[in-house]
Amino acid sequence: MSARYCSHCYALCAVLLWSSAYVFTKVALASFTPATLGFLRCAVAALALLCLAARRAKPAARDWPVFLLSGILGFSLYLWLFNTGQAGLTAATSCALISTAPLITAVMAAGLLRERLRPSGWLALALAFAGVLILTLWDGTLSLNDGIFWTLGAAVCISGYNLLQRRYAGRCGTLTLTAWSFVCAALTLSPFAPEAVRRFCLAPWTHCCAVVFLGLFPSALAYLLWAKALALAESTGTVAAYMFLTPLFSFLLGYAVLAEMPGPGTFAGGALILAGLALFQRGRS
Known part of the structure; x- marks a missing residue:
């Protein structure tokens, strides 16, 4: 199996998670603040990934600044901003805004990593983003x-x-980089640990299960798969474009799990997203 094919598979699985x-964030926020939820999510992910990385060599001293910055941008600051924003926005608006991340990533990669996009690539990203707007705002309410x-x-942070x-996964290793980044993220959010533990002890078991799920799957496993996808990809934008699928998958999961019937906007927006991704990947081949 080629590295390029594996990269696509890892990215798809990460976005699905x-x-x-x-x-689950909406469920958990009924009992936790954005900061306490961010700490618990990072702590659960850090513990899970450290169990997997226990036999790996001790990280080099030069890598710790990378772990710290990665943990802040990708986890602690990102989750705090995301949770705070989602608490005051509709799900549709939140999905639409966070879906600007692939566009921001492409701009930053062009400026900092010299990863240039063809005009067809920018057109594909615009097409996919238009699909996200149609999908999320067709029947939704803009906050x-x-x-x-x-x-x-949060979108800037994840970008x-x-x-x-993309820059350091090859040097540090994807598991090591992801695990210790989560450790640094949990440490930066540790001032909220006492309140987080108190709320966890008082929360309904369903809300506690939501926290554990968020830590294990959308955090630990998803970010590990995402790191592998970025390490194997031809360019950062090739992987980042898959983030446009997040709202589409969210709507499909709502249908599968909650029996929420998708409306015309789901099909129209989903078609544009898939067309944009197909055009983007064709332009990279």
């Missing part, structure tokens, strides 16, 4: 409040994280 985070700025900040993963 991320898509489940929207509904206009300060949650927009928090969520856009910076994508570039760090």
